[in-house]
Amino acid sequence: MKKKAVVVLSGGLDSTTCMGIAEHQGYELYPITFFYNQLHQREVEQAKCVAAHYGVGQNHKIVDLSYLGQLGGSALTDPSIQVPTTGVDEDEIPATYVPARNLIFLSMATAYAEVIGAKKIFVGVSAVDYSGYPDCRPEFIQSMSETINLATKLGVTSDADDRLSIEAPLMHLNKGETVKWGLELGVPYHLTTSCYQGSEEACGVCDSCLLRLKGFTENDAKDPIPYAQQVLR
16 A cells, blocks of 8 residues: 655645655655635635646545634735735745744644554745745754654654654755756646736736746746746746
């Protein structure tokens, strides 16, 4: 039997690349997606398409975390806060940061993993081409990996080599390197969305669009999703 892996699947480029990586490594995929009243709710529908592409729609969990959006504090959940379109400034945490998002997501993914008997949790965070989010750093992932094994039955009853682990294969890759890996694996980027605006056509100017387009440009490849406009070509 294949070993099982939970994949935190947003429907975006990075998490879908992680789906491709986990599949390539031979894992049976169990994606988990979160609805948190995000303005770009279209990503949830795209996550469903990605799960169907990999033939694991029956394993796909969509978790309602509406309360996270109700808390506000982010341009991704509060329409009164403008989504930045000035490019990424790694010296500042941008308005698109959602308080404690990955902390909560990985906690829920841990619960799913423990229930189904998975030992791996894949998450598409990167500390290179990212928007300055504190919950995308290796220090956080390392700390969370330790915490989930202190907080679960599986963690406290298993040998050291058989405990839960969080896999962040994109952690030290820039967006170009991530796209290169995904293209080599045949990742269905045409099914993904990265735009913070959430429209059918990506805006092409928000921080997430700019990073994504940069990744394809560095590979001399065309991004297969439609854009309203493109600063990078």
